[in-house]
Structures are given as structure tokens and as C-alpha cells.
Amino acid sequence: MIDSRFFKKPTPLSLEQICHHLGIVVPNEYDKNKQFESVAVLAAAGAQDVSCYNNAKYLEELKHTKAGLCLVTAEAAAHVPESTLCLIVDHPYRFFGKIAALFYPSSVNHQGISDLSFIHPTAKVGRNCVISAFAVIEADVVVADDCFIGPNCVIQKGTSLGNNCHLDAHVTVGCAIIGNHVYIKPGARIGQPGFGFHMDEKGHFDIPQLGRVIIGDHVHIGANTTIDRGSFADTVIGKGVRIDNLVQIAHNVEVGDNSVLVAQVGIAGSTKLGKFVIAAGQVGIAGHLKIGNGVKIAAQSGLMRDVADKETVAGSPAVPVRDWHKQTIALSRLIKNQK
Amino acid sequence: MIDSRFFKKPTPLSLEQICHHLGIVVPNEYDKNKQFESVAVLAAAGAQDVSCYNNAKYLEELKHTKAGLCLVTAEAAAHVPESTLCLIVDHPYRFFGKIAALFYPSSVNHQGISDLSFIHPTAKVGRNCVISAFAVIEADVVVADDCFIGPNCVIQKGTSLGNNCHLDAHVTVGCAIIGNHVYIKPGARIGQPGFGFHMDEKGHFDIPQLGRVIIGDHVHIGANTTIDRGSFADTVIGKGVRIDNLVQIAHNVEVGDNSVLVAQVGIAGSTKLGKFVIAAGQVGIAGHLKIGNGVKIAAQSGLMRDVADKETVAGSPAVPVRDWHKQTIALSRLIKNQK
Amino acid sequence: MIDSRFFKKPTPLSLEQICHHLGIVVPNEYDKNKQFESVAVLAAAGAQDVSCYNNAKYLEELKHTKAGLCLVTAEAAAHVPESTLCLIVDHPYRFFGKIAALFYPSSVNHQGISDLSFIHPTAKVGRNCVISAFAVIEADVVVADDCFIGPNCVIQKGTSLGNNCHLDAHVTVGCAIIGNHVYIKPGARIGQPGFGFHMDEKGHFDIPQLGRVIIGDHVHIGANTTIDRGSFADTVIGKGVRIDNLVQIAHNVEVGDNSVLVAQVGIAGSTKLGKFVIAAGQVGIAGHLKIGNGVKIAAQSGLMRDVADKETVAGSPAVPVRDWHKQTIALSRLIKNQK
Secondary structure, three states: OOOOOOOOOOOOEEHHHHHHHHOOOOOOOOOOOOEEOEEOOOOOOOOOEEEEOOOHHHHHHHHOOOOOEEEEOHHHHHHOOOOOEEEEOOOHHHHHHHHHHHHOOOOOOOOOEOOOOEEOOOOEEOOOOEEOOOOEEOOOOEEOOOOEEOOOOEEOOOOEEOOOOEEOOOOEEOOEEEOOOOEEOOOOEEOOOOOOEEEEOOEEEEOOOOOOEEEOOOOEEOOOOEEOOOOOOOEEEOOOOEEOOOOEEOOOOEEOOOOEEOOOOEEOOOOEEOOOOEEOOOOEEOOOOEEOOOOEEOOOOEEOOOEOOOOEEEOOOOEEHHHHHHHHHHHHHHOOOOO | OOOOOOOOOOOOEEHHHHHHHHOOOOOOOOOOOOEEOEEOOOOOOOOOEEEEOOOHHHHHHHHOOOOOEEEEOHHHHHHOOOOOEEEEOOOHHHHHHHHHHHHOOOOOOOOOEOOOOEEOOOOEEOOOOEEOOOOEEOOOOEEOOOOEEOOOOEEOOOOEEOOOOEEOOOOEEOOEEEOOOOEEOOOOEEOOOOOOEEEEOOEEEEOOOOOOEEEOOOOEEOOOOEEOOOOOOOEEEOOOOEEOOOOEEOOOOEEOOOOEEOOOOEEOOOOEEOOOOEEOOOOEEOOOOEEOOOOEEOOOOEEOOOEOOOOEEEOOOOEEHHHHHHHHHHHHHHOOOOO | OOOOOOOOOOOOEEHHHHHHHHOOOOOOOOOOOOEEOEEOOOOOOOOOEEEEOOOHHHHHHHHOOOOOEEEEOHHHHHHOOOOOEEEEOOOHHHHHHHHHHHHOOOOOOOOOEOOOOEEOOOOEEOOOOEEOOOOEEOOOOEEOOOOEEOOOOEEOOOOEEOOOOEEOOOOEEOOEEEOOOOEEOOOOEEOOOOOOEEEEOOEEEEOOOOOOEEEOOOOEEOOOOEEOOOOOOOEEEOOOOEEOOOOEEOOOOEEOOOOEEOOOOEEOOOOEEOOOOEEOOOOEEOOOOEEOOOOEEOOOOEEOOOEOOOOEEEOOOOEEHHHHHHHHHHHHHHOOOOO
């Protein structure tokens, strides 16, 4: 089912190779030389495919799968059909991802530096980089080794990128210090001046935006997401952070390590998020707040106050999630007697 | 009022030509040779303009219009001023659009293939295409006939476009199979890897995103909208779908034929929408849901459950629209006795 | 703290120069020749820095600042440490911005017209403009004097720009008449056809979009924001308007002078906003509404009705802010006795 126009047809792998890659032993009763050709979801998988079960919504698909091999947790193993081999693991989806990446390693077109790009003479580009057509690398930019700069990207004056960064097409980056292994999807805008002005009866007076954007290692940034540079301090994205598409991050925001911001989240200026915060889709967070470590924020919530470590909040204005459920129930009761 | 710098001044049309185009007969009492020069809204129209009335908010404008000709429904006809000719039709706005398109046919600058574009030698470009300056057509891409590829577009490896596609400036498309007559507005991002990773205490493990985006015929996609490719399955946009600006469509989502997604809607992964679904502005839809045919979703709603065919829902979390109205009323009553 | 890779190290300024620029007198007890080197926020400032206090959240930082000079209001002056000079002004942040702009004047790289840009022979470009690499200036475009057109921008046929406009990278502008001193951040899309079609059981019939976008002087437009052109009338952005990132403005919308639209706001078609309207983040406004002068709209609100001058509204559906606070309190009381 995986289209070889986009992803190179993989070499088959034996059960032994797969198990070795996952660091598990081949169950005794299975033939370690059995070959598999690809990965597929339960409903689409055939005898040659590896699949996985990790969401109770798809239990029926598990029961009827034709997959040759399926990764499951111990509890689900009883539902795997007899014709499907079964590997029991703690985190089936993580392991499925590992197998998928073994079949389909991410590959970069080693086309080198395009004659159709523009690289300023003072810019430094490391070894083994791809600079694609119509990309612009401005003065004093530093691109380290093994980076991919997609077509029509613009890297503005003085910006630096670490090793193994991947910028998909049409990315703009400026006033930024970017770590290693950072992946930026198409159309992301990083480092433009923030929304900073003084407003009074005379109109708006613009405040110079003199900060930067600092991005840690292994960060992913979504398509058409916008991250403004700091005004006088920096905007900081901690290492391992995952940011989805169309997210807005205002000036001076700090996002702690490994936090996850789902699509269309907006964070107003100078707010600090702790580590491992999860903000679901379309969440809005007001400015100058402090959101603790491990906080979880339900989709579409609006945060107007600080949140302590490990709290889960929901609603607009956001309240503890238990209270939000109660509000929802109270509202539904309230209208029962109403005509 | 229509600015000839942007839209070529049209040739005048007679009432007979207009009626013939609409498939209706010229009313007996009217001069079939009367000429009209353009289209305009009620308040701006003069004797030389065709106008239309289709929204009760503009009844006063209808009563005072100076339009030469006006399209109305039978009920509204009594309000048309005496000096304005009047054509009674079932769908005035549809017919008005037809006349506007007759005066101002969409035209493409037949500039051919720009010397400043980059087309990979293995790419195939059909007859009568425009490839604009600084556009990039990567390896193995297929562009069928009569396509317009705007400036600075990037079409990534292996992607195919049907006939008569129009990509405005700065579009990115990859891992996609695109039908005929697809119109993509500037800055849309189609086919980037979705937001797919396994998250546990050790951090995030990225799941390869090995699916595609499949787009049916006659689809329109808005400016800066993002459509991720599938993870293991495909992301599918049915034929005739209309997607507005800044919409987020996650991996594996399916949108049924002729559905309408208004600006800033977000749909999480693996959710399936039926045909003729309407999601108003800023709606959020959670992942792995099934939304029936003909479902209508009020603006800013948040959907967390499946919705049956033809239901109308509103609120966050979304409930049947009648209940949402009741909730709104209940809340307003609740605060009446509160100081 | 300000990074000289991005912002040129400034020349030191004396207290006298600073006060002169602000139009205030040097307090008698201070040495008018004392030198300052830069600006910084309270917590980061040293003896060589000018700082400011304008948000009660940062009172502790004020009390412990090491800034050489601090701008404050009269009420806050008592909290300035002894070692810090203190200038009392009505609007500390406005004056701080003025000093920052004095140290760090906005500078444009006077690189002229890039050989790698494309300028149509019929386009007119004024004096002292920068046209960057891979920018496209189409037929009949007029760019007045002292404009900066960033890399990979596309200015479409017939569009005109006033003096001193700044288009950051990757901007698309078409069917637009743009005033003087307009600043457009990267990836903004201006002038594409709006979301206009007639929908009935036969499917969608597209209505030609024959209007323009008119943008007044001194407007700022955020990154990846989208502004559709009018359908038959124009979309109009009044002078001095500030628009943040990822905002959606539909066809025929009018935004009055000096209004402020924060990130991710969406305004549906034909709605008119008065002057000095403030819409906070993620606000949604339905179509065909009239929002008065000086209206303030709380974050995430959803407006479905006209709003009178100077009202403040909140909630979805939006109500007067006092009622919204009452609703929030009523809901929290309602669940107190609920288990």
C-alpha cells in the first residue's frame, strides 16, 4: 500500500532482523527466517506486512486483520487471529514506528548545493549539506554539517543552524540560534518581529524587537507555524519539543523541554511553559503566565491564570478538568426541564 | 467599480445574451437589446450594472438600488425599484455568479514555461502549462495539461497533478495525487509529514509518515492551509470540497465529497467526514471520529464524539444545536438574579 | 544581552541625549553626561542599561533591578532601587520604545535590486528600493520609493505599493492598493480570491471575486496572515491597523483605523469593524456584522451580533463582559453541590 513513487520499496526483513532491531527475542514457536516486506495498518495489512494495535477504537480491525505479524500489549494478545504472528511489547506504537523506520529509512536527496540558490559570500555552509534551488542564505549565516535546506527557503542574516537540521520548502528563519537535528516543516516563520507596540489615544508606537529565537536540539516545528523573536529577551523552545501546524508563539515565550503543542495553539507574549506540557488543538494561553511541568490542557481551552505542575485543565476560561466535566453535566441537567 | 488594473474591462452584453447564458427567457415587456456593462452590489450598482439580492440584511439596499438589472427570488420582486429591470430566479446568487463569470472570464497569463523555473529532467509537464518564475518541479513529478503553476511554487518528488489545476504563488505540494480542476491558493502546504510520534517518559519517538494526500476533482484549498499526508493510510479530500484559509487537516483524515471547511477549522488525525458536511469557522474536531453526511457544525464548536447523518451541532463540547441554544438561554437566566 | 549578530552594537548615549530625545529635562540631581550603552528588561539590565517598569507582574524585578536608568510612572518611583537613576513619565513603555529605537535604529540592507529577482518590464520601481533575490514583480506593478521587497516575495499584476513599504520574505500580494509605511511580515497572503460560492444540492458554483484589498498607511500585517480580496466590493484595512500572525480576514471585511487584531483572530465576510477596535487572540466574528468604534473583544470570544460603540464583550456566543463574568461565577457555584 505504500506508494513507491514517494517511498522507496524496501528490502524484505526476516523476523529475526525485526526482533533484533527491537531488542527482543524471537518467540520459540515462530520461524525466525519468515520474511516481511512492509508495514500497514490492521485493516490494510496482508500476510507480508507488519502491523500494530494501540487504540481500543480499532479492536474489530485487530480481530479481523490479515497482517502477517502484529505488535500488541499483553492484554490484547488474545484478540490476535491465529494466522497472524504476534509480538507482545509494552509500547506497540513506539516499536511499530521503529520497524517502519527500519523498512523506510529517511533519505535525503544528496544533490549538494544548487547553482540556483543564493549564498552570501560571508555565510558558512558545513560539509555534506543540500542547499536547494532558490534558497537564500544571507550574510553571516552559519549552517553546520549534514543539513538539508529546501527549495525557496530564506535564512536571514546572522542565523545559525546546528548539524542535521532539515528545513522543508518555503521556510523563513531569522534572528535565530538553532540546535542540532531540528526539523522545520514548510512555510514555518521563525524570528520575525513580534506584536509589540505601545497603544494610547495617539495611536500605536512600535517597540523595537531586539531579541532572538533559541531552538534546542531535536525540535520539530509544524507547517505555517509562526514563532516571533523576543522583544528584549529571547523566545526559547526547549529540546525535544514537538510543535504542530499553524501554531502561534509570541515574543519572549519559553516552551520547556519535550512539550507538545498541537495544531492551532496560540501562546501570548512572555508566557513560560514547563517541561512535558501538552496543549491540545486550538488552545489559547494568555500572556505573562507560568504553566508548570507536566500540565495537560484540553483542546480549545483558554488559559488566563498560572497552572501548577501536573494539573490537567479544560474549558474557556480553563478550570481543573474535573470541574469542567461537572460544568458540562450541570449545563445538560439545567436544560432538561426547559422547554 | 471593478478595477481594470486587475480585471480586464469586459465587452458589454445584451439582456438577450445574459438571459440566454442563464437559460431563461427575456420577459416580454423588456427590451432584449438593452446593454449592460458590468456587475455590482446593490448599493454600488448603476444603470449599466447587473446586481442581485440574496440576503435579507440588504433589503434597504434593494429598495434603493440604481442597478439596471437585478436578480431576485419571486418573494423579493415587489421590492425592486421601478427603474430597475428584474429577473426572477430560484437562486439569485448562483445566477449572479454566472453573469459575473460571463463578463469576467477567468484568464490565465499564457506566459508558458519561465526560464527562471527549475524543472527536473525526469518530470513531465503537459501541454499548454504555465510554469512561473522560481517554481521548482522535482523529479518524477507529472503535471497534466492546462495547468498554472504560480511563482515560487514547489512540487515535490513523484507528485502528480491532473488537468486544469491552478496553483497560486508559494504553494508546497508533496506526496500527493491531485485530480483535475483543483485550485490551490497561495501558501497552502500539502503533503508534509503529520504530527506522528510515540510519547512516553523517555521522550518522543517519531513514527515515519508513509502515506499520501489524495485530492479529488474540483477541490479548492485556501491560503496558508495545511494538509498533512497520511501516516500509513492516506489523507483524502473528496471531489468538490471547498477548504478556506488557515485550515488544518491532520494525517489520515478523510473529507467527503462537497464538504465545506470554513477558515481556521482544525481536524485531528484519522477522523472521517461524510459528504456535504459544513464546518463553520474555527471549529475543532478531535481525532478518530466519524462525522455523518450532511452534518452542520456551528462556528467555534469542539467535537469530541461521532455525529450522525444530518445532525446540526454547536458548542464546545458540541451538542445538538437545540440543546446549545437552551444552554445559552439557561445561562442568561441563571445570572438574572445574581448581582 | 542584545546579540550584535542581529542588531548592530549601538553608540553609547548620554543621559542628556536620551532626555532630549524624549522631550524631557534631565533631573537636576543627575549627571547629564552619564553614558548608557543599551536597553534591557529589569531582570537582565546592568549599570550600563536603560530599563522600564510597566506591568505590576514585574514589581519584584523592579525592586531588585541593577539597571543604570529606569523609566517609571510616578506611583512606581518609590520602588526603584537607590543605585538606579529614575525618569518619571506617563507612558514608560512608549518612552522605553523610543530609547530602544534611538539605540537600535531600524536599518535596511541597501543592496539595491538583485540580479536574481524578476521584474516585469512594465512594472515601475521607485528610487532607493531593495528588490531581493527570487522576488517576482509582475506586470503593471507600481512600487514607490524606499521600499524593501524581501527574498521570494511575489507582487502580482497591477498591485501598487506606497513609499517606505517593507515586505519581509515570502509575502504574496495581489489585487491590492497599499499605502505608505506598510510593514508585512513573512508569509502573509494578501489579495487571493475569497471563499465565495453558491451552494445548493447540485454542488458549489464559484462566484468570481472581482474586488480588491485596500490597505491604509502605517498598517502592520502579521506572519502567515491571510487577507482575501473583495468579491464585488473591496476588503479595506484602515490606517494604523495592527494585525498579528495567522489572522484570517475574509472578503469585503472593513477594519477601521488603528484597530488591533491579535493572533489567530478570524473575521467572516462583509463584517465592518469601527476604529480602535481590539480583538484579542483567537476571536471569531461572524459575517455581515457591524462592530462599533472602540469595541473590545476578549480572547476566544465568538461574535454573532452587532456590537455598539465602546462595548466590551466576551464569551462564545459573546455577551457583555460583565455578564460573561457572572456566567463564569454562576457555573462554578452550580457545581459546588454536585458530586
